[in-house]
Amino acid sequence: MxxxxxxxxxxxxxxxxxxxxxxxxxxxxxxxxxxxxxxxxxxxxxxxxxxxxxxxxxxxxxxxxxxxxITAIDPIALRQRRTENAAQKAKVAAIVADLVPDGAAIFIDTGTTCEAVAVALMSRRDLRVVTYSLRVATILSENSSFSIAVPGGFVRPVDGGVFQEDTADYVRRFKFDLAIISVSGIDDDGDICDDDHAEVAVVSAALAQSGRKILAVDSSKFGRRALVRLGSLRDVDILVTDSLPQTPLLGKVRASGVEVHT
The missing domain is CATH 1.10.10.10 (Winged helix-like DNA-binding domain superfamily/Winged helix DNA-binding domain)
Structure with a gap:
């Protein structure tokens, strides 16, 4: 046509x-x-x-x-995410921070959950961080022992994400001990999904360069399907959440072999 x-x-x-x-x-x-x-x-x-x-x-x-x-995320929806489930996200973030040793090289995704993770990581020392989230970078910049790298490009005004055509290539230049990611949803098939093609491309590049992969989500993301498939639960090593999902997704979590922290 x-x-x-x-x-x-x-x-x-x-x-x-x-x-x-x-x-x-x-x-x-x-x-x-x-x-x-x-x-x-x-x-x-x-x-x-x-x-x-x-x-x-x-x-x-x-x-x-x-x-x-430029803006694939609804501004109103994002503001709601920052207030809804805030306590659950803080609990998830605290667990994630306990899994990150001092001196680690890490990738951190964008989004409200990862912003909470950034706050929780402020007690760590000598982290080497790559992120495409200006909000995450701004939070972490308050710790003078951290080394922080961000790509260049257009800034998405809604959440501070930084994108240009070669953002994924920029991320591929690094090797990470850990990649900390979050997603818009984990559907009942056990697929992890997001709403933005650009984010999926960047996160996929980071996962390929990481020794261990941590998926951090609050329980509201379970059973939710988003637009773009990133992968499945089998593609991550650790799932950090505030509570386990109901069936049938619970069966997919157990079958995936992912290490679960709640």
């Missing part, structure tokens, strides 16, 4: 195509270069130029093989 006629003709053809492309990304959160070429009957080079133009205007984030919205 092509939307070339919808995108407009004549001298305004490019602008109309880019406007349609922006609306598509806003509605669907992500589009691949291949999808752009099919939708608009254009070359790969033209598709990439359109994405680069929208990125330069600050309207989208350019990723490997496509583009995503």
């Amino acid at each position: 092509s939307v070339e006629t919808t995108a407009g003709e004549g001298s305004g053809k490019k602008e109309s195509r880019q406007a349609f492309l922006l609306r598509y990304i806003q509605q669907n959160h992500y589009i691949s270069i291949d999808e752009i070429t099919r939708l608009f009957s254009v070359t790969t080079q033209t598709a990439r130029r359109d994405v680069m133009a929208l990125e330069q205007m600050g309207r989208v984030r350019r990723l490997h093989g496509g583009a995503a919205t």
